[in-house]
Amino acid sequence: MSGVLSMTGFATVNGDGFTLTVKSVNHRFLDLQIRVSSGSEELEARLRAIVRGAVTRGHVEVSLDLDRAAGSVQVRRNDFLLAELVKNYREAAEKHGVTGEPDLNGMLRVPGVMTTEVAARVIDAAAIEEAAVTLMERFNEARSLEGASLVAGLRSGMDRLLLFAGEMAALREGVREAHIERLKTRLAELLEGAAASEERVLTEAAMLAERSDVEEEIVRMQTHARRFQAMLDAGGEVGKALDFLLQEMNREANTMVSKMNGAMGERGLRLTDIGLGMKAEIERCKEQVQNLE
Numbered sequence: 001m002s003g004v005l006s007m008t009g010f011a012t013v014n015g016d017g018f019t020l021t022v023k024s025v026n027h028r029f030l031d032l033q034i035r036v037s038s039g040s041e042e043l044e045a046r047l048r049a050i051v052r053g054a055v056t057r058g059h060v061e062v063s064l065d066l067d068r069a070a071g072s073v074q075v076r077r078n079d080f081l082l083a084e085l086v087k088n089y090r091e092a093a094e095k096h097g098v099t100g101e102p103d104l105n106g107m108l109r110v111p112g113v114m115t116t117e118v119a120a121r122v123i124d125a126a127a128i129e130e131a132a133v134t135l136m137e138r139f140n141e142a143r144s145l146e147g148a149s150l151v152a153g154l155r156s157g158m159d160r161l162l163l164f165a166g167e168m169a170a171l172r173e174g175v176r177e178a179h180i181e182r183l184k185t186r187l188a189e190l191l192e193g194a195a196a197s198e199e200r201v202l203t204e205a206a207m208l209a210e211r212s213d214v215e216e217e218i219v220r221m222q223t224h225a226r227r228f229q230a231m232l233d234a235g236g237e238v239g240k241a242l243d244f245l246l247q248e249m250n251r252e253a254n255t256m257v258s259k260m261n262g263a264m265g266e267r268g269l270r271l272t273d274i275g276l277g278m279k280a281e282i283e284r285c286k287e288q289v290q291n292l293e
Contacts, residue, residue, distance in 0.1 A: 003235020005293040006146035007058035011139035015131045017067045018123070022051070022139050026291050027059040037066040040123055047132055054136035056237055057293045062135075066123065074117045082113050143293070150288050151232050154242075157285045158225045161249070161278055165221045168256070168274045171267050172214055214259050214271075217252045221278070224249045239292035246286050253278040 007026040012019065032051060034044050043064065051062055089102040108114055228245055231238050257275035260268065 003144075004147040004151050004232060004238060005140065005143040006150055006291050007143070007239070007293050008146055008291055009139050009143040011135055011142055013131045013135045013138070015127055016124070018128060018131070019065045019067070020062070020128070020131050020135045021065075022060065022062045022135055024055070024058040024060040024139075024143075027057060030055060030057055031059040033059075033061045034064075035062070036064040040064060040066060040128075043123075043125060043128055046125075046129055050129065050132045050136060054140055055293075057239065064128065076115045076117065077108075078113050078115070081110075082107060085110060085113070147292065150291060154285055154288055155229055155232055157281050157288075158229050160281050161225045162222060164274050164278050164281070165218050165225070168214065168271060169218050171271055171274075172218070214256045217256050217259075221249060221252045221256075224252070237293055239289060242289045242292065243286065246282055246289060250279065250282050250286075253282060 007024060010021075010023045012021045030052070032048060032055075034047050034051070036044050036047070047062060047064065051060060085107050086102050089107075092098070093100070224245055228242060228249075231242060231245075253275055257272065257279065260271040260275055
């Protein structure tokens with residue numbers, strides 16, 4: 001499996017009288033929330049430490065639910081209250097001349113006479129900690145599978161960017177030459193009647209064409225894409241670094257599109273399409289990188 005982990009995952013472990021669950025979504029930092037059942041608050045710090053040892057980024061929610069049904073049920077009778085009810089019934093019956101015995105069934109229904117208590121199971125802290133370690137192992141396995149899928153998509157995206165860059169490199173030379181000729185003609189028209197040598201016109205046209213050339217941007221784009229793939233192969237916590245690299249690649253693509261904006265003919269149109277295709281591919285990769293740890 002890939003060494004790159006997704007920030008999205010889910011896992012659960014069922015123990016003897018308890019259930020541990022963890023789920024996460026992407027977040028810039030580690031945002032950890034621990035929820036434990038009443039009576040097990042002392043386990044929160046230990047659970048937090050175990051989770052922090054397995055996760056570095058993401059919004060992570062961990063819950064510990066105790067199985068109350070597994071405990072014993074105790075029914076308690078308030079004999080003092082019941083005796084008072086019987087006493088008051090007989091005193092009232094005697095005072096008002098009423099015969100008969102009190103309805104015990106009805107008295108037992110009086111609030112406070114009968115109560116029930118569910119005693120929770122005695123919690124084995126060591127068992128819960130061991131289950132928490134297992135939980136995070138399963139959690140990271142799930143995140144690793146998701147991460148491998150994201151890595152495959154990102155690597156394919158870089159392959160497409162390298163193809164775009166290669167095609168642009170093949171087209172740019174012809175466009176550059178045509179650009180020089182067009183600028184040379186335009187300069188000649190502007191300088192008509194003025195004293196300007198052919199060499200001077202050619203030099204000025206070449207300088208203007210050089211400013212619109214994208215050779216350096218292509219080289220940087222190829223370098224960034226190969227670096228991106230190398231970081232994916234290395235694995236680890238690469239999410240933030242990859243996001244920064246994509247920002248640099250997006251700047252290069254914007255510059256290419258800007259420089260190609262004035263290119264003429266089919267080659268020029270194709271170069272513009274390639275630049276826009278690069279930007280779209282980079283945006284897709286940025287969405288995927290947001291889920292990497």
